[in-house]
Amino acid sequence: EAQVTQNPRYLITVTGKKLTVTCSQNMNHEYMSWYRQDPGLGLRQIYYSMNVEVTDKGDVPEGYKVSRKEKRNFPLILESPSPNQTSLYFCASSLQVNEKLFFGSGTQLSVL
Amino acid sequence: LAKTTQPISMDSYEGQEVNITCSHNNIATNDYITWYQQFPSQGPRFIIQGYKTKVTNEVASLFIPADRKSSTLSLPRVSLSDTAVYYCLVGDGTDKLIFGTGTRLQVFP
Numbered sequence: 001e002a003q004v005t006q007n008p009r010y011l012i013t014v015t016g017k018k019l020t021v022t023c024s025q026n027m028n029h030e031y032m033s034w035y036r037q038d039p040g041l042g043l044r045q046i047y048y049s050m051n052v053e054v055t056d057k058g059d060v061p062e063g064y065k066v067s068r069k070e071k072r073n074f075p076l077i078l079e080s081p082s083p084n085q086t087s088l089y090f091c092a093s094s095l096q097v098n099e100k101l102f103f104g105s106g107t108q109l110s111v112l
Numbered sequence: 113l114a115k116t117t118q119p120i121s122m123d124s125y126e127g128q129e130v131n132i133t134c135s136h137n138n139i140a141t142n143d144y145i146t147w148y149q150q151f152p153s154q155g156p157r158f159i160i161q162g163y164k165t166k167v168t169n170e171v172a173s174l175f176i177p178a179d180r181k182s183s184t185l186s187l188p189r190v191s192l193s194d195t196a197v198y199y200c201l202v203g204d205g206t207d208k209l210i211f212g213t214g215t216r217l218q219v220f221p
Binding site for chain 2: 043045092105106
């Protein structure tokens with residue numbers, strides 16, 4: 001089944017403790033991206049990747065890192081999480097940037 | 113920087129047609145307009161995409177005027193299961209994607 005898989009689904013952590021949210025797609029998509037969703041602010045793009053080893057900043061990249069070593073995986077890294085990064089995170093992928101996006105189920109992150 | 117504006121919320125009744133408009137004044141020349149539907153605790157789901165004029169699929173129609181500064185998603189004969197948040201999405205001329213803040217549609221019996 002074609003899908004985007006994010007893990008974990010829920011995560012509670014403390015300020016400053018590094019964490020990684022994984023994202024994997026099985027559709028051979030070129031474009032992958034991360035979003036955070038906060039009440040009243042909609043979906044905001046954090047980082048995106050056009051292909052392996054090609055990543056770029058979205059609208060809200062501060063405090064986040066990504067890597068794209070393989071086509072299927074696009075992990076989101078928070079080196080030193082802070083409470084203002086408490087949010088619902090979505091990973092998405094598409095064949096190309098202007099194509100239909102497929103979203104993961106989301107990761108609800110709480111930073112205490 | 114491309115920015116999109118949508119109404120925060122809309123109410124409708126079952127069986128009615130719903131039109132949700134998105135304003136995107138700075139859409140890039142080569143970018144498409146895409147609409148997504150999101151239910152609580154789920155990732156957004158693709159509804160329809162277009163570049164100009166009118167596009168129709170089995171669930172919705174998308175109307176885009178010649179200047180492409182706005183678009184209207186049309187949902188014919190909505191049902192209770194269409195209660196969701198609807199987002200329009202455009203590019204900004206780079207490879208970034210800009211979502212609107214979403215329109216919360218509530219359908220009543």
